Amino acid sequence: MSKEYAAGKITDLFGFVANENNRKASDSMKFASRLERLVDPLIWIMGQEYDKANFELFKDVGQIYELQLARMEFETLKHDLEIFRKRTAYFRKVNGKESYHYFLSSVKGKGQIGHSNQYLTHWFYPYKGKFHGQMIKAIINFMGAFDEDIVLDPFMGSGTTLIEAAVLGTRSIGVEINPALCIVSQIKLDSLKINYPEFSQNIKKGKLSAIFQYFNNSRTYLNERRWQIEVNNQNARDILGELWDNHFPDSFVKDMPFEWRNVLLLIYLHALSDYTYLKGTAKEKSFEEFFYINFEEYSKTLLGTYETFRRLNIKPVDYNVILGSALNLPLKDGSVKGIVTSPPYSIALDYVKNDLHLLNYLGLNTQKLRKEMVGLKGRRAEKIKLYEEDMRRSVEEMYRVLQKGGWAAIVLGDVVVSGKRTDFCKKIIDWAPEIGFVDAYAMKRPILGGFARLRYEHALFLQK
Numbered sequence: 026m027s028k029e030y031a032a033g034k035i036t037d038l039f040g041f042v043a044n045e046n047n048r049k050a051s052d053s054m055k056f057a058s059r060l061e062r063l064v065d066p067l068i069w070i071m072g073q074e075y076d077k078a079n080f081e082l083f084k085d086v087g088q089i090y091e092l093q094l095a096r097m098e099f100e101t102l103k104h105d106l107e108i109f110r111k112r113t114a115y116f117r118k119v120n121g122k123e124s125y126h127y128f129l130s131s132v133k134g135k136g137q138i139g140h141s142n143q144y145l146t147h148w149f150y151p152y153k154g155k156f157h158g159q160m161i162k163a164i165i166n167f168m169g170a171f172d173e174d175i176v177l178d179p180f181m182g183s184g185t186t187l188i189e190a191a192v193l194g195t196r197s198i199g200v201e202i203n204p205a206l207c208i209v210s211q212i213k214l215d216s217l218k219i220n221y222p223e224f225s226q227n228i229k230k231g232k233l234s235a236i237f238q239y240f241n242n243s244r245t246y247l248n249e250r251r252w253q254i255e256v257n258n259q260n261a262r263d264i265l266g267e268l269w270d271n272h273f274p275d276s277f278v279k280d281m282p283f284e285w286r287n288v289l290l291l292i293y294l295h296a297l298s299d300y301t302y303l304k305g306t307a308k309e310k311s312f313e314e315f316f317y318i319n320f321e322e323y324s325k326t327l328l329g330t331y332e333t334f335r336r337l338n339i340k341p342v343d344y345n346v347i348l349g350s351a352l353n354l355p356l357k358d359g360s361v362k363g364i365v366t367s368p369p370y371s372i373a374l375d376y377v378k379n380d381l382h383l384l385n386y387l388g389l390n391t392q393k394l395r396k397e398m399v400g401l402k403g404r405r406a407e408k409i410k411l412y413e414e415d416m417r418r419s420v421e422e423m424y425r426v427l428q429k430g431g432w433a434a435i436v437l438g439d440v441v442v443s444g445k446r447t448d449f450c451k452k453i454i455d456w457a458p459e460i461g462f463v464d465a466y467a468m469k470r471p472i473l474g475g476f477a478r479l480r481y482e483h484a485l486f487l488q489k
């Protein structure tokens with residue numbers, strides 16, 4: 026893909042977005058529907074040469090950034106419409122047939138909005154601040170990352186990029202500094218491969234109470250063993266192995282196949298989060314009740330994933346979850362095709378505080394983690410300075426590991442700290458040529474609801 030061509034794809038609608046800069050996020054929908062009257066989205070995305078009657082966007086695709094991404098993925102994949110049907114994130118119908126995303130996003134999960142998020146195992150464990158899978162899928166498509174290519178997420182969080190890549194058939198690597206999230210992501214990914222009929226035959230409802238009690242009683246055991254784990258580029262499978270071998274007491278749960286006991290652990294951790302956050306609200310329930318409810322919900326997803334993958338003949342491909350740092354990536358120069366990531370949004374979210382229940386349960390050292398995580402280091406004025414240094418270093422690392430011509434997509438919101446906008450999106454765009462990137466663009470994305478303090482975030486596209 027030539028530089029001019031790719032850049033054109035991003036900038037075409039960028040003019041509209043730039044003019045829209047002062048608009049409220051909620052006005053964006055209205056603007057998009059006015060835009061629709063002026064510009065037919067399908068023709069804008071595909072051009073005149075296709076028979077429009079055979080194509081359809083998902084009904085809820087209305088935001089400008091979504092249309093932009095739909096066009097970007099189409100441009101990369103239009104040479105083979107059958108491949109496009111299998112990979113597209115924003116089209117419901119291609120060449121008169123339902124797209125794969127239509128079926129995949131029909132495996133519904135808690136908190137799902139339309140076809141954009143929380144489908145498949147994305148919703149397992151309520152991690153705050155995760156990506157929308159649909160958008161990530163379109164970005165991977167735009168990058169043209171296929172079978173043997175590797176997509177990297179150096180701030181992996183709960184593994185959204187890796188799940189999308191695995192389902193698309195693109196290899197992936199995720200680097201994350203928080204061991205608890207390495208565990209969560211590895212389990213979400215491995216759960217895509219669970220043979221549900223075998224799982225459900227063996228994990229009978231009658232056993233659930235004993236399983237819950239086992240995880241609950243293990244708490245003291247885990248706590249006594251305080252888990253000193255170094256950020257030394259260990260693989261998450263090994264970390265999980267160590268957790269089971271050295272931190273959980275013997276029992277019938279420990280004798281189960283690895284993937285089964287792991288997903289049961291995740292159901293317990295999900296219930297722990299629900300119990301912690303919903304205590305004192307109208308949705309309050311006992312911890313054990315949450316465990317049973319989540320077991321039911323997880324089972325539906327495992328069944329839906331199993332059946333849908335069989336129907337579409339999808340076999341998730343290799344992924345590698347690494348406990349490491351985005352500031353010092355354990356990867357060779359020029360080794361990845363594309364990067365899709367979302368670093369901590371400045372000092373907006375306290376990731377240690379958010380998941381304290383999880384970290385404490387596993388016996389992890391939260392003080393140590395605070396000193397290592399981007400955005401949590403230092404105090405007051407020093408904090409933002411350290412954040413800036415770390416962000417610069419992480420973008421340099423992204424540049425180093427990218428292949429020539431590859432894109433890094435960085436999703437970031439500018440937050441207000443002590444009444445001042447931090448403007449890190451602009452900073453990254455300014456750093457890009459200094460670091461060596463040949464192109465840098467920003468795509469604006471409104472945040473509707475949810476993350477209250479932020480109204481917009483940007484997807485920054487940097488090309489090496």
Ligand SMILES: C[S@@+](CC[C@H](N)C(=O)[O-])C[C@H]1O[C@@H](n2cnc3c(N)ncnc32)[C@H](O)[C@@H]1O
Nearest residue numbers: 155156180182183185201202350351369398399
């Ligand atoms: C905004 S979240 C990513 C969420 C992710 N996109 C998802 O969908 O779940 C940022 C993540 O960066 C992680 N992080 C912070 N400092 C890091 C570092 N030095 N190296 C790698 N990960 C780091 C945090 O623990 C957090 O999980």
